[in-house]
Amino acid sequence: xxxxxxxxxxxxxxxxxxxxxxxxxxxxxxxxxxxxxxxxxxxxxxxxxxxxxxxxxxxxxxxxxxxxxxxxxxxxxxxxxxxxxxxxxxxxxxxxxxxxxxxxxxxxxxxxxxxxxxxxxxxxx
Amino acid sequence: xxxxxxxxxxxxxxxxxxxxxxxxxxxxxxxxxxxxxxxxxxxxxxxxxxxxxxxxxxxxxxxxxxxxxxxxxxxxxxxxxxxxxxxxxxxxxxxxxxxxxxxxxxxxxxxxxxxxxxxxxxxxx
Numbered sequence: 001x002x003x004x005x006x007x008x009x010x011x012x013x014x015x016x017x018x019x020x021x022x023x024x025x026x027x028x029x030x031x032x033x034x035x036x037x038x039x040x041x042x043x044x045x046x047x048x049x050x051x052x053x054x055x056x057x058x059x060x061x062x063x064x065x066x067x068x069x070x071x072x073x074x075x076x077x078x079x080x081x082x083x084x085x086x087x088x089x090x091x092x093x094x095x096x097x098x099x100x101x102x103x104x105x106x107x108x109x110x111x112x113x114x115x116x117x118x119x120x121x122x123x124x125x
Numbered sequence: 126x127x128x129x130x131x132x133x134x135x136x137x138x139x140x141x142x143x144x145x146x147x148x149x150x151x152x153x154x155x156x157x158x159x160x161x162x163x164x165x166x167x168x169x170x171x172x173x174x175x176x177x178x179x180x181x182x183x184x185x186x187x188x189x190x191x192x193x194x195x196x197x198x199x200x201x202x203x204x205x206x207x208x209x210x211x212x213x214x215x216x217x218x219x220x221x222x223x224x225x226x227x228x229x230x231x232x233x234x235x236x237x238x239x240x241x242x243x244x245x246x247x248x249x250x
Binding site: 005034052054055077078079080081104 | 126127128129130147148152153154155156157159177178179180182190192195199202203204205206207208226228229230231
């Protein structure tokens with residue numbers, strides 16, 4: 001077993017997106033990747049899809065998920081379940097950072113842009 | 126997509142173990158199951174193993190993992206990575222509730238007792 005301190009998210013090359021990988025391939029996992037992310041006010045993820053299940057737990061802030069033409073708002077103490085293989089995008093639509101834990105059902109977690117190009121994630125999965 | 130309120134853990138038939146399933150098969154997931162658990166002071170899980178990767182995030186309290194003869198302590202803001210298929214047991218060794226989020230890399234999450242008997246979990250995965 002491995003016991004790790006939960007690292008604070010740090011800036012990434014994606015504007016307004018901070019990230020820390022809490023668990024993943026570096027700990028020998030193949031079925032799970034656990035990410036802690038913070039989106040600044042007004043920031044968004046790129047639109048993307050994964051080849052695995054994803055669950056996002058909101059710790060604080062106010063977000064929106066855009067998925068298949070639908071828009072749904074979420075906030076602290078809610079959980080967003082995202083279907084595998086469907087393009088989605090998360091926005092911080094509040095005035096405070098949007099603090100998230102995202103868990104993915106694979107490591108590495110394959111990630112694609114809407115045009116089918118692989119998105120090389122700037123963090124370890 | 127599905128957006129859910131994060132439910133508080135409720136008592137289960139396992140003494141001192143409260144549980145809420147935050148995401149799993151009921152939301153169409155097959156690769157992830159997300160559990161919120163609270164162990165009362167002095168309580169423990171049964172010794173058990175899963176057929177999938179597991180990551181446990183500690184929100185508060187003080188716990189111990191017993192695994193393969195090793196004992197490791199963990200507390201708030203640490204993450205425990207548990208290898209697939211290895212029997213382990215979590216104890217609350219503090220005076221306050223041990224508050225956890227456990228994510229498993231499968232839904233359903235097959236669970237076995239040390240003697241090889243399947244453990245029928247008293248909650249939905």
